[in-house]
Amino acid sequence: MSFAPHSSDSKCIATIRVLAADVVAKSNSGHPGAPMGMAPAAHILFSRHLVANPKDSKWFNRDRFVLSNGHACVLQYSMLHLLGYKLSMDDLKAFRQLDSLTPGHPEAGHTDGKFLSRIEVTTGPLGQGFANGVGLAIAQAHLGAVYNKPSFELINNYTYVFCGDGCLMEGVASEAASLAGHLQLGNLIVVYDDNHISIDGDTAVAFTEDVAGRFVSYGWQVLHVDDGDSDLAAISNAIAEARLEKNKPTIIRLKTTIGFGSKEQGTHGVHGSPLKADDIVALKTKFGFSPEQKFHVPQETYDAYAEAAKRGAAAQASWDALFASYGQKYPAEHAELSRRISGKLPEGWEKSLPVYKTTDAAQASRKLSEIVLTALSPVIPDLMGGSADLTGSNLTKVKGSTDFQPPSTKLGTYAGTYIRYGTFHHAMGAIANGLSAYGGIVPFVATFLNFVSYAAGAVRLSALSKAQVIWVATHDSIGLGEDGPTHQPIETNAHFRATPNLAFWRPADGNETSAAYAVALKSTQTPSILSLSRQNLPNLEGSTIERASRGGYVVHEEAGEDLTIVSCGSEVGIAVEAAKKLKEQGIKTRVVSLPCWLVFDQQDLEYRLSVLRSGAPILSLEALSTLGWEKYSHEQYGLPSWGASGPYLKVYEKFGITGSNIAVVGKKVVDFYKQKGGEVVSPLVKAFSL
């Protein structure tokens, strides 16, 4: 654990600090303070401890680094550049410019190669990175437990997280910290930049809790570095000590001076604005840099990091050899792990999807989801799921599955695939993003649909980061009945349907539930929310996995229709009932099921126009807010307000969502359009849809 100083250390650290000032000054936007303050920690971590290969940034057993205080991303970009990742000085100069590789906050998941692949997770929204780190650490613990063998420590990387006060105040981080402590994640090391400054000034104005004491209460090891500005030995020793603790996550409370070296160091003046020109001159002079030179990296600094990069390349070479010999001894595990690393699901898994006939009993779609999970879990070991303390309601635990737990609890093992998320809703979403980012795992998480909103901050980052996370969101409407309006989603579907790259599925029956899972599992770049009912749903005549997989289709066809009802989820059956009643009155009614708008919108226009065709009015039906249904219909029926507490059939009746009332509504629509006259054109016919 003894620290060996290098002659280049102070130059390297000064380089990072000066570079931060130059980069932010050029963009005239950004945050120099934290990068300058955390430069010593970053230097020590990357030059002495972190094991990663800049030449193969996707090496599976690399240490993961997360900059939870993402506004400090100049630090991360600078380190990637200095270590020799594909990030040029020109890229640094294009900081925060349109379409550059160096956006205002670190963005992951741009797998088209446009963005840096070694931004592990998208950060900036406070607290997310911290919780992502817990997910990355869970993933390592799990895959290590499953695939490591005696003498084959294949998966044993660490996850390092940098964060500041802002992250530690956010509830998402508190939740994740509590769970990480419970899970005894010894592979997780957090460096907390305790600089006493946030945007409003001194943290004394709002954040005076004993952070160290809090983390001890969570079951963490807490280490202290009192001079994070210059005591490199203390920084290095703390990280080394953290690595030795195998049964607890570690947080290192690193006291630093924000904007170290600036005239305004230690104040919030250096937090979020460029340093003034004269300040930069003084800074460079102080650190032995020429004030005239901008974006200057001394060769000594490049050389020092080249050494670190070499160490990473050597580590990967050893690992490659180890993995090859693992393949000799454990060919099946080798094949499976290789497949998982590649991100491909096992051949033929779709064959296990349950298929239903109309004669099969009506079931709740949460139950249908359980049947899918039960069928798929044996064939897709990548599935790793859990619920926010609603296992018996979400029906997410497959019989016989093992809990992911520290072995000492005797409640499970790290090889277990079922995660008990407590009621840590927001952290659950962010942890799932970490699990997905690690690779080899397809995470699913569960709660009531209404409470997915608690994790809205994480859900939007799944979608932005292209993280394949599956939400099993049960009790998805007023159909949950007695729990009442506090638990009944109204605005939720509009919220998630408006989120780019988020597949919001609301299946109507068994085949549609299978279809939702099928598409969600194939969509490796898209998170999905499966909105599932508490109440039983009949199996529909026209539904098949294939048809539902297009996101929308005609579930009940009728030539020369007077009306089309478009619906989804538990209301499709009601629409079919209404159609029957209307037929008795001589009104021909088609029914369209639209379980996933995102996927439907991806179909060719000809198909979409065949589903939502011109010629007769289209009425939408969903037991939530109608907002957005105008896109697919001429008239909308839904909930004008909050739901109500009561037995679910009575609640449906109160709001007129019954076969009989929808028939009445449908007739009014037909009459209105007859009276109005003229051609009824599909709402899909638009200047920009053609």
Add this chain to the structure above:
Amino acid sequence: MSFAPHSSDSKCIATIRVLAADVVAKSNSGHPGAPMGMAPAAHILFSRHLVANPKDSKWFNRDRFVLSNGHACVLQYSMLHLLGYKLSMDDLKAFRQLDSLTPGHPEAGHTDGKFLSRIEVTTGPLGQGFANGVGLAIAQAHLGAVYNKPSFELINNYTYVFCGDGCLMEGVASEAASLAGHLQLGNLIVVYDDNHISIDGDTAVAFTEDVAGRFVSYGWQVLHVDDGDSDLAAISNAIAEARLEKNKPTIIRLKTTIGFGSKEQGTHGVHGSPLKADDIVALKTKFGFSPEQKFHVPQETYDAYAEAAKRGAAAQASWDALFASYGQKYPAEHAELSRRISGKLPEGWEKSLPVYKTTDAAQASRKLSEIVLTALSPVIPDLMGGSADLTGSNLTKVKGSTDFQPPSTKLGTYAGTYIRYGTFHHAMGAIANGLSAYGGIVPFVATFLNFVSYAAGAVRLSALSKAQVIWVATHDSIGLGEDGPTHQPIETNAHFRATPNLAFWRPADGNETSAAYAVALKSTQTPSILSLSRQNLPNLEGSTIERASRGGYVVHEEAGEDLTIVSCGSEVGIAVEAAKKLKEQGIKTRVVSLPCWLVFDQQDLEYRLSVLRSGAPILSLEALSTLGWEKYSHEQYGLPSWGASGPYLKVYEKFGITGSNIAVVGKKVVDFYKQKGGEVVSPLVKAFSL
């Protein structure tokens, strides 16, 4: 602090337990476990400590009681009934039935008198009640500091919160707890039902942190009651001790047995389902009740609570006298406090609203918001606001205002009106709900619009509870520029526009910003989100406070138009620019500004149809998701995906949101509809709008 047992204590507690079993059995839905376990604590609190008058449930200085674990509401309903609030045994029998006074979770804010006015806040969604409690406690501390005088301790109530493990796991509660510790809220007393059971079973599966240690770290007093099932003296003494601690909030860790008395006590079997019939028989027998009698309350029990009610009535009588004599000595303060209690704003405050001419300089609407707050704060002392550590960006702190801080910090006083919320986003929203629920305060809170989503769980409860909370949500689009897509809202507006009873305002200029505040302040039953720009906006020709107050109006009129562009916020100016360019091409273009959909929808149809009239196509323009704009337009232009990091004008250009490009788009729309032929009917013309 010595506890005096009453002969009726055990009967009272048994009554609560038996009643919980009967009520849940009859509704065949609900949660008997926590009410049975917490019956002793509820009995001791309500019979010995809580000061409130069941005959005047709105008495201002009453102690506030919050059941944060709202699923245990049978307990709350039973106590209200037993104490003599307007809640009959028939109401209890109608538990969880449609339109009853006893919905599945406690609902506040039904001021039409339908629901119980002494449900202080709506609970059930975990953690919210805890954070509401912090808001209630802040309100007391603040109003006490402002209005109490020597010998006139007018406002000195306590806030009591019951909660369980589920609440304490949620980040919203962690955030609120940290802030409550910082604020030294000695008037807040939380009773934590430490029953070791949550829905997934033993809390050992996920929640093994040292809760007591955590709260000590937050700066709380932590007390322990090891036998919450029967040690009444310990319960009472702990509450008494908590009341004595004036500089710290207190949490009492109360060990209880969930479902105490049931055969399945101590297991999650009693958490969320009715007890079996034979179990209820055994329970009643054990507690000396007749197994045949249902919903039986012994007279002894009613008598005991009548004593407590009498104590409350006497307390109010003394207070009324005190307040009257306060009026003699401090007539101005008396008048002001009376007004604030009544919920009315001071006469003529609207006159202070800033008014703008088109010649006034373009300004960011966040800046315009600051100008409004600066103008109104002196005339409306009820305004109490703060920001989630973004004061300098949100521009919410009026010059010269004092921080709400414990005097010992020397950073402010409890009389201060500006709250430093740290980055406690979710708690900030929930605390504001508590501030609003207390009365006499109009809370505003602030962050970037994108991060209001962190508080989505609290925002929906503002709307459901009819809590007047104003969100100052700045940096409201890709117009924030460099911070990039992690900070740029896309789905956010659809989310909040789909939320019932939530006024989402996106003003386009100075007069519209004043209008947004004007309506938000007049809407005492509706929360508002003011979506404000980072970038400067020109003052529009057609805008006035009066017109904008209708939620939508014609900002640029043009007879016999070829096109109407409907827009809001920072894009209205761009629409006006496009209209000018189109005019040069001979295309007559009207522009409609629609700052608030909720308010516009409340206008009569004739007005709405005059704004969005038939005759020409309507194109919507907003730099976010287009979802929902189909309601007001034929064609939509917006962001098809995530935003981008870069200087804001370049980001706007990238996505084609410029006067020139919208002119091109507008022309395509006009051409398309000409080619299509036929009458163009307003999207407002519907079977159900007429």
